[in-house]
Amino acid sequence: MAPSGVWARTLGLGRWQLAPWASRRRVRPVATLSAARAQCEALVYRKHGDPLDVIQLENFKLSQLGDSDIQIQMLAAPINPSDINMVQGTYPILLDFPAVGGNEGVGQVLEIGSKVTNVKRGDWVIPSDAGLGTWRTEAVGHVNNFIKIPNTIPLQCAATLSINPCTAYRMLYDFESLKPGDSVIQNAANSGVGQAIIQIAKDMRLKTINIIRDRPDKKQLSDCLKEMGADLVITEEELRTPEMKELFKQKVPRPRLALNGVGGKSATEMLRHLEKGGTIVTYGGMAKQPVTIPVSTLIFKDVKIRGFWMTQWKRDHGHGLLQEMISQLCGFIQAGKLKAPMCTEVQFQNYQTALKAANTPFISSKQILIM
Ligand SMILES: NC(=O)c1ccc[n+]([C@@H]2O[C@H](COP(=O)([O-])OP(=O)(O)OC[C@H]3O[C@@H](n4cnc5c(N)ncnc54)[C@H](OP(=O)(O)O)[C@@H]3O)[C@@H](O)[C@H]2O)c1
Known part of the structure; x- marks a missing residue:
């Protein structure tokens, strides 16, 4: 099937463009929902390892629907780096x-337990915590483990809402009090988190300096990120050049906040450009290299070195605050301020293609399994 999503790669051309059909996706009527079953199909693993070696599509038994449970039909679920790490056995959960x-995705409610009052058949829900196992056709769980969302937002937005946009939102609001005109620097700017940062920062009227790895289609990617709201898009190599000083004099103020999803040299270079007293928040380590902190940034700039994990935030802050943030993000989506990440829809049965693509560098496309 054709790749879909708000940002979709035009087949054959390798260009990113706004996909007009994404916002017109119709809500699935309740009448067409299939009946709840005792088992589902799921991508199951029985040992840790390379996902392509250890994952299989299997029939999987569902728990019986309890009074406070809901049974959902999964509609779509992305493949995120942390999902891969979990299968590899290298993740904290x-x-x-x-x-x-x-760990994330969107489902439609098929059945509700006798004591469930806050959701009904046909509603869309997303998991409120990690660990559900969303690569499956159906799931049963306690209603409190889900958050209801409007079923009028694009499917790709719903499927990718609970991790990356939430992470971007928290990092932009919780570490520095930024005011309009301030700037934020980030690496992995084309990642799912990075794209959400660009869009939410734009809503906050912040300037973003977006670092990507050099690549043959750099201009197209840069144009695409700018269309989302990025102010500057530069490569890791350009970040190391003396011209950066001029850029901070003429185009944007030095950033008060640096968001690091990569580690290694990329993080060190961002640190060098931070404003005095600024903060670097590490949330990912895609380069699998430690963060080296130049001594001068500590002594002469007194920068703050912080970390963030969305799962921990959810566990510390509870359902109410999470629900509030999700509602606000849904509002952004409905207002056209937050689009789904660049993505490719892959039929659930073709999961191996999606797993391969999810592990391919420079692809700039979130793989979303469609159930
Ligand atoms: N702490 C949290 O709560 C939290 C929440 C969400 C995500 N994360 C983490 O954030 C990171 C990004 O997640 P995502 O879902 O946004 O990812 P994604 O959409 O799959 O994008 C992956 C990004 O990583 C970059 N990348 C891959 N390998 C790299 C390498 N060796 N060196 C530098 N960059 C590399 C890719 O750049 P190219 O296009 O150049 O390959 C791309 O920008 C992951 O580490 C994820 O686990 C953490």
């Missing part, structure tokens, strides 16, 4: 075997 892959 590890599930008991047999385990189902995937």
